[in-house]
Amino acid sequence: MTTIATDAPRATDETAAGGPWHSWISRESRATWLPIIALFILVGCFVAKSSAFLSPMNMVVMGAQGGPLLLISLGATFVILMGSIDLSVGGVAALSAALSGVALHDAGVSHGLALAVAVVFGIVAGGFNAFLVTVLRLPSFIATLASGSIFNGIMLHVLGGMALSVADDDSFADIAGSQFIPLVPNVLFYAVIAWAVLTAAQYNTRFGRYTTAIGAGERVALLTGLPVNRYKAAVFILSSTLASVGGFFLLSRLGSATPSIGDGYLLDSVAAIVVGGTALTGGVGGIGRTILGVALITILSNGLNVCGVSSFTQEIVKGAVIILAVLTTIDRRTLLTVVK
Amino acid sequence: MARLAIQDITQSFGRFRALSEVSLTLASGEVVGILGENGAGKSTLLNILSGTLSPTSGRVAIDGLPIAPVNYRAANAHGIWRIFQDPALIDELPVYQNLFLGHEERFSLGPLLRRRAMVRLAGSMMTSMELDVDVRRPVRAYDFATRQALEVARAILLPKILDMPSGFVLFDEPTTGLTEAEVRRLLGHIGRLKADGVGIAFVSHRLKEVFAICDRLVVLKDGQVVGNGAVTDFDEDSLHRLMVGRESHTRSIGKRQVAPAAAPKLTVRDLAKAPPRADRWGMRRLAIHDIAFAVGNGEIVGIGGLMGSGKNQLLRLIAGLEVADRGAIMLAGNPLEGGFTRRKKAGIAFVPADRAAESILLSQSVAANIALASGESGKRGFSTRLGLWRHRYEQGVTAGMIRAFGIKAKARQAVGTLSGGNQQKVALARWVHREPQLLLIENPTAGVDVGAKAEIHHILAELAERGTSVLYVTDDLPELISFSDRILIMREGTLVAEVQNYDRSADESDLIAAMIGSAIVPVPRPSPESKH
Numbered sequence: 001m002t003t004i005a006t007d008a009p010r011a012t013d014e015t016a017a018g019g020p021w022h023s024w025i026s027r028e029s030r031a032t033w034l035p036i037i038a039l040f041i042l043v044g045c046f047v048a049k050s051s052a053f054l055s056p057m058n059m060v061v062m063g064a065q066g067g068p069l070l071l072i073s074l075g076a077t078f079v080i081l082m083g084s085i086d087l088s089v090g091g092v093a094a095l096s097a098a099l100s101g102v103a104l105h106d107a108g109v110s111h112g113l114a115l116a117v118a119v120v121f122g123i124v125a126g127g128f129n130a131f132l133v134t135v136l137r138l139p140s141f142i143a144t145l146a147s148g149s150i151f152n153g154i155m156l157h158v159l160g161g162m163a164l165s166v167a168d169d170d171s172f173a174d175i176a177g178s179q180f181i182p183l184v185p186n187v188l189f190y191a192v193i194a195w196a197v198l199t200a201a202q203y204n205t206r207f208g209r210y211t212t213a214i215g216a217g218e219r220v221a222l223l224t225g226l227p228v229n230r231y232k233a234a235v236f237i238l239s240s241t242l243a244s245v246g247g248f249f250l251l252s253r254l255g256s257a258t259p260s261i262g263d264g265y266l267l268d269s270v271a272a273i274v275v276g277g278t279a280l281t282g283g284v285g286g287i288g289r290t291i292l293g294v295a296l297i298t299i300l301s302n303g304l305n306v307c308g309v310s311s312f313t314q315e316i317v318k319g320a321v322i323i324l325a326v327l328t329t330i331d332r333r334t335l336l337t338v339v340k
Numbered sequence: 341m342a343r344l345a346i347q348d349i350t351q352s353f354g355r356f357r358a359l360s361e362v363s364l365t366l367a368s369g370e371v372v373g374i375l376g377e378n379g380a381g382k383s384t385l386l387n388i389l390s391g392t393l394s395p396t397s398g399r400v401a402i403d404g405l406p407i408a409p410v411n412y413r414a415a416n417a418h419g420i421w422r423i424f425q426d427p428a429l430i431d432e433l434p435v436y437q438n439l440f441l442g443h444e445e446r447f448s449l450g451p452l453l454r455r456r457a458m459v460r461l462a463g464s465m466m467t468s469m470e471l472d473v474d475v476r477r478p479v480r481a482y483d484f485a486t487r488q489a490l491e492v493a494r495a496i497l498l499p500k501i502l503d504m505p506s507g508f509v510l511f512d513e514p515t516t517g518l519t520e521a522e523v524r525r526l527l528g529h530i531g532r533l534k535a536d537g538v539g540i541a542f543v544s545h546r547l548k549e550v551f552a553i554c555d556r557l558v559v560l561k562d563g564q565v566v567g568n569g570a571v572t573d574f575d576e577d578s579l580h581r582l583m584v585g586r587e588s589h590t591r592s593i594g595k596r597q598v599a600p601a602a603a604p605k606l607t608v609r610d611l612a613k614a615p616p617r618a619d620r621w622g623m624r625r626l627a628i629h630d631i632a633f634a635v636g637n638g639e640i641v642g643i644g645g646l647m648g649s650g651k652n653q654l655l656r657l658i659a660g661l662e663v664a665d666r667g668a669i670m671l672a673g674n675p676l677e678g679g680f681t682r683r684k685k686a687g688i689a690f691v692p693a694d695r696a697a698e699s700i701l702l703s704q705s706v707a708a709n710i711a712l713a714s715g716e717s718g719k720r721g722f723s724t725r726l727g728l729w730r731h732r733y734e735q736g737v738t739a740g741m742i743r744a745f746g747i748k749a750k751a752r753q754a755v756g757t758l759s760g761g762n763q764q765k766v767a768l769a770r771w772v773h774r775e776p777q778l779l780l781i782e783n784p785t786a787g788v789d790v791g792a793k794a795e796i797h798h799i800l801a802e803l804a805e806r807g808t809s810v811l812y813v814t815d816d817l818p819e820l821i822s823f824s825d826r827i828l829i830m831r832e833g834t835l836v837a838e839v840q841n842y843d844r845s846a847d848e849s850d851l852i853a854a855m856i857g858s859a860i861v862p863v864p865r866p867s868p869e870s871k872h
Binding site: 203210 | 723727
């Protein structure tokens with residue numbers, strides 16, 4: 001069919017009528033505005049419930065919680081944009097925290113060197129994922145699920161199953177916690193800079209354009225002569241490296257590497273990305289909006305904590321929010337959309 | 341007596357009206373041809389009838405009773421069946437399960453399926469369709485033409501076998517990708533359906549078939565009925581005028597005076613490739629063998645052949661998408677090696693036939709699709725040495741291509757919203773921008789309307805004028821003759837005939853004879869030396 005100016009790309013002829021609101025708000029604007037609206041509603045609820053929520057101290061806490069999550073989610077967004085998925089980010093962050101913890105505590109290296117350890121480990125871990133996906137041709141879902149488990153297991157060995165404290169002096173905690181800008185902990189500051197750089201990169205570099213193209217149609221990309229495997233490798237390495245740096249800041253913030261340090265980051269990062277409107281099918285969405293998802297997830301977790309909701313209930317609420325977010329942003333008008 | 345009546349159907353997508361107040365009728369035993377350019381609303385109309393789309397307003401009635409099928413199964417229950425343009429079959433399932441997909445309850449015995457009965461019935465369907473298909477093998481074992489035939493078998497025979505009503509069968513461009521013989525067989529089936537009193541809607545771009553089979557024609561343009569009458573009221577020219585609003589120009593390329601230079605651009609010698617697995621008798625028959633030919637500078641060479649003759653595989657071997665076992669491919673004197681990515685740098689371009697799966701990123705913009713092949717830095721590249729995207733350059737190139745090729749779209753519009761013809765132009769623009777040495781194309785104008793077809797031929801001829809050699813395969817015989825300087829025919833994995841065609845005068849029946857192997861055409865084994 002020619003020139004059907006529907007608000008979403010029509011993949012086939014089999015367009016079916018969806019709910020009425022699907023037709024008058026485009027997917028694009030839904031994906032942008034619903035998280036923002038949800039954000040305001042959430043903030044409103046928490047403010048009404050608890051006066052502590054908006055206190056300067058809690059703002060700083062939220063910033064410090066959101067920073068590592070943003071770092072971890074950024075690279076993973078590229079992976080999802082490319083049509084793959086990285087389920088190893090939690091494991092990578094945890095092992096990275098453990099390794100830099102050991103480097104600091106046992107080897108007594110400088111803070112900069114510890115960060116270098118985290119970065120190098122991130123590159124190696126990403127290279128391992130890339131090897132599984134591009135050379136052994138495993139589906140990224142299973143490859144990173146497995147490698148995440150491997151990283152987690154190594155982390156337990158490295159820590160011997162116990163917490164490793166690195167909080168000998170305040171200077172290490174200051175890496176994440178001190179504030180160039182009042183009320184903004186540096187971990188959030190760095191993460192936002194990384195976010196801005198990567199957002200610009202998605203639209204303004206060959207890397208970003210090709211990554212999106214691979215997500216939109218890998219076979220087309222191959223038949224257009226794109227070096228698909230090279231870009232895949234680069235994206236997996238980017239994802240693991242950022243997750244690893246996220247793990248390092250997590251260590252700095254918490255002061256000790258505990259066996260459970262990476263727990264929850266896998267779900268939270270996928271949730272943040274999806275809530276931000278990046279489609280799991282690839283090719284649609286972007287880094288830009290992932291920051292909204294991170295804000296939403298962070299405020300939700302923190303607000304529920306401040307309001308005294310039990311951590312058991314929090315898990316339920318988080319799951320429900322993910323389902324709602326996907327329901328409102330996904331394009332379900334086409335009957336033939338394949339759901340996997 | 342009209343049984344199926346469509347009254348004032350309007351279908352809007354946002355601000356766009358795909359159909360506005362369309363009315364038509366379909367009687368028992370009547371074949372109604374629905375014609376129009378891509379985008380005229382033909383498929384939308386079929387989608388409404390087959391329950392995959394519910395109209396914005398208007399009504400559909402059978403025997404005076406309004407119907408509103410909510411999905412294809414519901415349409416089946418009203419006796420409406422459809423042959424989809426792209427076979428809607430599941431590759432991994434065996435043929436018999438595909439044939440009865442969605443109707444398994446007829447074969448259920450409690451929770452179990454009566455597989456033997458399914459296989460037997462499916463087998464009898466294959467026999468009556470004269471298809472040589474083992475129904476227990478998965479669908480992916482069969483080629484496109486066979487799959488299309490399975491789709492036809494399903495729509496025609498299923499209602500009889502399952503004892504369901506069959507009042508109407510909708511054919512959506514069923515002959516795309518079929519050979520002449522297969523088309524003839526299909527038209528035979530349609531004739532039989534007609535004799536049984538089934539009402540048939542027949543959507544096709546191929547006017548020859550339309551005139552052969554239809555009783556009445558309905559012409560759509562921009563979602564409105566612009567012509568409706570007995571087939572005898574129309575001729576090719578009047579149809580073209582109604583559909584596109586201008587005179588036809590089928591032989592758009594015409595004769596080319598200049599014979600290409602003697603030094604060939606592409607030389608293929610002794611090319612061979614074995615099929616992936618040994619066949620039933622343990623023989624490793626060569627899938628492609630003894631291929632030798634050359635293509636001159638700026639020459640347009642068309643390869644014809646039946647499905648399975650190996651012509652598409654030959655193209656993919658040259659592109660580097662498959663690995664040859666033997667032989668040499670030279671481009672402008674240099675051996676072509678490596679995969680497609682490397683050969684692309686050497687000046688090869690490749691446009692696959694399957695646009696949605698292999699050629700076009702439907703969700704991405706026209707601009708992104710055109711830039712896709714040239715993201716590298718350099719003269720025609722869309723990025724700088726540092727890997728930054730050249731947005732200005734992209735805008736300029738896209739705007740230029742949209743103008744030069746007459747692509748009816750905006751630069752930022754998603755390509756999935758364009759017609760087949762415009763999508764194909766985008767796919768071509770991507771490669772034309774690179775000014776390749778050799779352009780390889782599969783079915784350059786499949787699923788493209790008449791107007792766009794002529795424009796695409798024009799674009800390619802201009803490219804050839806500038807020195808790019810064009811090597812293409814096609815299943816469209818008139819295209820092969822009207823658009824090739826030279827014609828090669830493949831059969832059973834090798835070249836069997838070569839016809840000089842600078843004056844566009846190749847004989848259709850000679851070509852068909854060479855394709856199917858009744859040796860009317862002398863069969864010299866072409867070699868680069870004996871070329872010009």
